[in-house]
Amino acid sequence: MEFVSVFDIFKIGVGPSSSHTLGPWKAARSFVKKLENKGETIEGGHIEVFLFGSLSLTGKGHATDLAVIMGLSDFDPETVETSKIDEFIKTVKEQKHLLIKNQYKVVFDPEIHIHFKDTFLEYHANGMIFNWTGKNEEVISDVFYSVGGGFIVREGDTTSENTAALPYPFPIQTSEQLLKYCASTGFSISDVVRQNELINRSPEKYENDIMKIWNTMLDSMFVGCHTEGILPGMLSVKRRSAPLLKKLLPDQAEYNDSGTWLEAIRRSPVDFQKIFKWVSTFAISVNEVNAAFGRVVTAPTNGSAGVIPAVLMYYLSFVNTNAGKDEIIRFLACASEIGSIFKKGSTLSAAMGGCQAEIGVSSAMAAAGLTELLGGSPERCIIAAEIAMEHHLGMTCDPIGGLVQIPCIERNSMGAIKAINAAEMAIDREPSEVKVPLDDVVKTMWETAKDMNSKYKETSEAGLATTVNIIDC
Ligand code: SF4
Known part of the structure; x- marks a missing residue:
């Protein structure tokens, strides 16, 4: 049974939307962690992000694109200095690249590489695909869904991010x-x-x-x-x-x-x-x-x-x-x-x-x-x-x-x-x-x-x- 903690329901973050800002931010961070594991081989590739359904239809108003940039840059929404977000976004837009793990440079021009698609993925109305493509056309890809309240699901994961590893005394569904x-x-x-x-x-x-x-x-x-x-x-x-x-x-x-x-x-x-x-x-x-x-x-x-x-x-x-x-x-x-x-x-x-x-x-x-x-x-x-x-x-x-x-x-x-x-x-x-x-x-x-x-x-x-x-x- 899924364990949803007090701290899953109440998460410190940044506005304006948990499903359209916090969720995509967390998904982008999670994708970056996966890239980090590949080490220097990711250097020189480029990242593309596809936003589907509601994330596309209201994503600009909900700052989904900005959240993705912040997540791909591995900022923590709980601790990031909110007054510096605008300046950082501006820098990424000008430089058109990201530094993964602060050292591996990958091409990312938000104007070109964030795609707002008005189609829907099947599982949930808030779907996202993250792709990294290397110089030799190797691709690393992840599909995420932002399922509300800042919770995310990665396609293919068999367990929810909130499944408790330990038995707890009062499992509650209803x-x-x-x-x-x-x-x-x-x-x-x-x-x-x-x-x-x-x-x-x-x-x-x-x-x-x-x-x-x-x-x-x-x-x-x-x-x-x-x-x-x-x-x-x-x-x-x-x-x-x-x-x-x-x-x-x-x-x-x-x-x-x-x-x-x-x-x-x-x-x-x-x-x-x-x-x-x-x-x-x-x-x-x-x-x-x-x-x-x-x-x-x-x-x-x-x-x-x-x-x-x-x-x-x-x-x-x-x-x-x-x-x-x-x-x-x-x-x-x-x-x-x-x-x-x-x-x-x-x-x-x-x-x-x-x-x-x-x-x-x-x-x-x-x-x-x-x-x-x-x-x-x-x-x-x-x-x-x-x-x-x-x-x-x-x-x-x-x-x-x-x-x-x-x-x-x-x-x-x-x-x-x-x-x-x-x-x-x-x-x-x-x-x-x-x-x-x-x-x-x-x-x-x-x-x-x-x-x-x-x-x-x-x-x-x-x-x-x-x-x-x-x-x-
Ligand atoms: S559910 Fe829709 S109308 Fe209600 S607070 Fe959220 S964005 Fe606004």
Whole structure:
């Protein structure tokens, strides 16, 4: 059974898209590793990349070509200095070659050697082929698929990149299995996740790694809320979170970093209306950073990266102002297990399932995490996830201009608000009265994904992407 870790669901990376940026970046890196094994014999050859299906149709807006260049240059998306990406891309475009392992020169002119093909490969809508051709016409080739949330599959590999090498105590495919483990052990969902994770990590490392995820989320919100201007791309979308923050927290002299910012928010007076605005601001800020090629965490994807930080920030800022590390770890662990159930039973890929696979899943994850922190039983966490997804079923993916901006940025705010509402409804729900099990909703999401017209699956060939005139934007 596939093991999907907290750290597979939450990956630190670079915007704007997990499937169209992070996935191709990782695939290109993986191909380069293969070339490195050939040593100096690769010197003098050239590399070509073919992008298929959705990667071709919305690849330019999602920076797939730039991600491929960064991956072929072996930069790590988790640690690369995002402010230097533009300069590096410019250099590769001018020099028209790459240095594999920093020493073997291969020809690569992005203008000529990245091909956007409007056909689809059979296995998945996000297909890629990487070819290296040597001077004597020898060819090394790999086919990859970016299957959503930054996960990739290499054609011919028999095991997923996430198949655990070690046996772990609680193999989980469905929410029904998860609830059985919780019932037999008395564990919360986050406890079950912790036990599985401790197979591969010490308790200390587990906690530190989750806190690193949270601190990156918090930094994304902080950066987004303090950056004004226009987002990249032809839509000229004005950043909104910084002006929103100025209205909500006019005294910005009170803090100097993300940690003291959270404390200042906790001290600020709020009412129901303001809390709504805060949640939207948190969500929007992350997705503005994402749209500007900044550092965010897939949650479970980049396009939906704002929902989970916004809901956790809501809890820390307004529900339990004494909460800290323990609550943060429990929230993210519980949320990740819901994401993993959707990945195994349905999809996290908008190119396969539309926006229900991104915002819908992130909202379900956040709803479950929040319910656990509100004191809800595992059953109620699952009910919350079910409610949140039930009301995202059928949501299409139709980003205008192929950019992860409209409707994506605002949609994170809507997903976060729905998650909070779902958690509140689940807390008061009697589990025995529930008519729709989460596993049925997972199945329904997948059936809906299969029935959805392919034009609504991250192609920008329908919906808002065609009815809204870009010139009017
Ligand atoms: S519409 Fe939804 S699924 Fe599509 S790119 Fe935007 S956030 Fe992602």
